[in-house]
Amino acid sequence: MRRSSLCVVVLAAAVLLAPSAASAATWSIQSTPEPATAVASVFGGVSCAGARECVAVGRWDDASQVTALAEGWDGSSWRLQTPATPAGAVASDLAGVHCRAAGECTAVGNYEDGGVPKTLVERWNGRAWAVQSSPNPGGSQGSYLSSVSCTSATTCTAVGTYIDALGQQQSLAMDWASGSWRIRATPLPAGAVGSFLSSVSCTSSTACTAVGTSIDGIGTRTTLALRLSSGTWSVQSTPNPAGAAASFLSGVSCPAAGACTAVGVSTDSRGVASTVAMTLASGTWSLQRSLTPGGTAGAALTGVSCSSTTVCTAVGYSYDGAFTYSPLAEDRSGTTWTVVSTPVPAGSLGSQLAGVSCSAAAVCTAAGYSLDVNSLQRVLAERYQ
Secondary structure, X not given: OOOOHHHHHHHHHHHOOOOOOOOOOOEEEEOOOOOOOOOEEEEEEEEEEEOOEEEEEEEEEOOOOEEEEEEEEOOOOEEEEOOOOOOOOXXXXXXXXXXXXXXXXXXXXXXXXXXXXXXXXXXXXXXXXXXXXXXXXXXXXXXXXEEEEEEEOOEEEEEEEEEOOOOOEEEEEEEEEOOEEEEEOOOOOOOEEEEEEEEEEEEEOOEEEEEEEEEEOOOOEEEEEEEEEOOEEEEEOOOOOOOOOEEXXXXXXXXXXXXXXXXXXXXXXXXXXXXXXXXXXXXXXEEEOOOOOOOOOEEEEEEEEEOOOOEEEEEEEEEOOOOOEEEEEEEEEOOEEEEEOOOOOOOOOEEEEEEEEEEEOOEEEEEEEEEOOOOOEEEEEEEEO
16 A cells, blocks of 8 residues: 555655753653554554543554554553455555544544545544545645644545645545535745645634645645644644755644644755744734754654643654654643653664644643554653643
């Protein structure tokens, strides 16, 4: 199977690329199971409805097929769940999940049935996963969902990307209401020929913020934010770090209407990656000074979760001169970001965190993957409390 193109894009964009004094919380590795025949597995997203209720999603590979993966945390252990398989699917992958309440989660990704990749949406009711029918843009050469945000039991918004007839990535957004999913048009920034959306956060059924990147005619990537208001998506002006050759936003969290934090990565002309963080207040996005850990060759932030308008936790990875990756976590208090020490699995050849969900300040769960001694991906979950 072709790995989820969106996941590949996110990681490619990122490569273009002292414990917190405010909290006594620490990160620790949690034991996570794998399917019995898995030779590789990875988490792409995680969502917690409470301190004792989390769901992480991703994919696992048995060397012949890639299959969607889901696991649930009950406060004491992670347990495998069984995602549903779309009719005719030969492969599937879940990239993002949102749990609005215990036993009420929606996960998104893509699947293949022998043709072009198609959008995948699944719903968890506390007992089983079920596929929800989801549309694909007409003429698409592949459609992928990366993130979902739900504000009620019957209202969700999902975002991602599709490949148009010319082979260019374009933003994809859809919402679920009245029992069905429908695509909503998304605009391109002036001068852009393509774009994709990596993350979405909604504060009501008609108010959402999505982030990602836009692509101009020569392939330059710049930060992108779209705002959904009363059923219509519009482009918001976003800054880019000074001297950046490319910039990408990979995660967004909006704890209140009109108040959001987004994170990602930028790269300079030498290809060195640096973390990016920005906040939305009074309708304006402003850069904040996030940190690239000392002694590293570069770093990226891949996900963020805010428990209030001034308290957030972001995760991602840093890498050394040999491109060995280590998990990265940063806390935001007010306007200050602080790097927080994160553990590395014993014997790991590298680790990355893809997403984070905080049920309260300094109570967070992050998910991603580590590389074992054979350089195979293994699911990774870490707990902050």
